[in-house]
Amino acid sequence: MIVRISSEGQYRLADSDAAGVEELRGKALEIVDSGNEDGFADAFAALLDYVRTHGELLGDDELEGSDVILPPADFSFEEAGREFTGEGLIPD
């Protein structure tokens, strides 16, 4: 499975790691939903670290779509609470 960390790159993880990613993602989301910032930074960092340590960074010449896209490492709690607006650089 391919996981992208925004502003960082894509990682190739074993399919068996999916559960681990899902669990940590669930924890981070729970904190966001609670509206209480305590523990968010740690939970989010743990999620990204899991991807980095279990995954292998994809080369720049590999063109693959990601199964999961995670926000950038400096993503703030406030940003997590807001939804991304869709205006990116992909031409409509």
Add this chain to the structure above:
Amino acid sequence: MAGLTGRMSTVVKAKVSKLLDRAEDPAETLDYSYQKQVEQLQNVKKGIADVVTAKKRLQMQETTLQQSVVKLDTQARQAVSAGQEDLARQALERKNVAQTELQGLDTQVSELEAQQQKLTDSEQKLRAKIEAFRTKKEVIKAQYSAAEAQVKISEAATGVGEQMADVGLAMQRAVDKTENMKARADAVSELEAAGTFDDITALGSGEDDIDRQLKALSSTSAVDDDLAKMKAEIGAGAGDGGAAPAAGEIAAAPSEPAPAEAAPTPPVEGGQS
């Protein structure tokens, strides 16, 4: 809540599939995609240039404010020496505002610096992906049947498309930050235009509107502390008893070098406000 990951994936996939629906003929889709990718790369470059411009503007303001801080500090010292406490207080209030603004600008400049670095990294990565796409598209055109090509194009375009969406996100965050900073820079400019950091001796002696606003803006206790410290330093040097020198805080006296073991003068009652 979809914010943390779901929506990002959805937006990216929607955009990529929109891109692929554009043309019927796979070869045409490939060329069109590539052409669009190169165009977007130019936009990224423009975005980086905007961040650099915003950063430069803030840095210029920082320099101006630093000069104002030095100037106002000197003026406050002169005013204390001349026994003009009101004038000294005015200068210190202005200095206080300038320093607060400086701290804010400093943080923002570092943030912009980080954004710029990130955008530059993303741009390089995007450039590499586009180059890989260019190579791949020629292979696809040459080797695959129309049906197979459609699948291959989809894979390749998704890879590049995601990278673009990623750069797009980074750009958007940078633009948002830049907007906030523009607001801050504008506020500083307004203070400047209002004469906040001007030479206080050039102003009339009476308290004007600027002074009243400044008093509200600057922290009174910080100004009081500064003033007391200055009076202690200058009072110690002048030795006219106009201010209470604080023991251990006696600065090098400009006019009358005090003997190292000189006992500090006992504080004069009411000498410090």
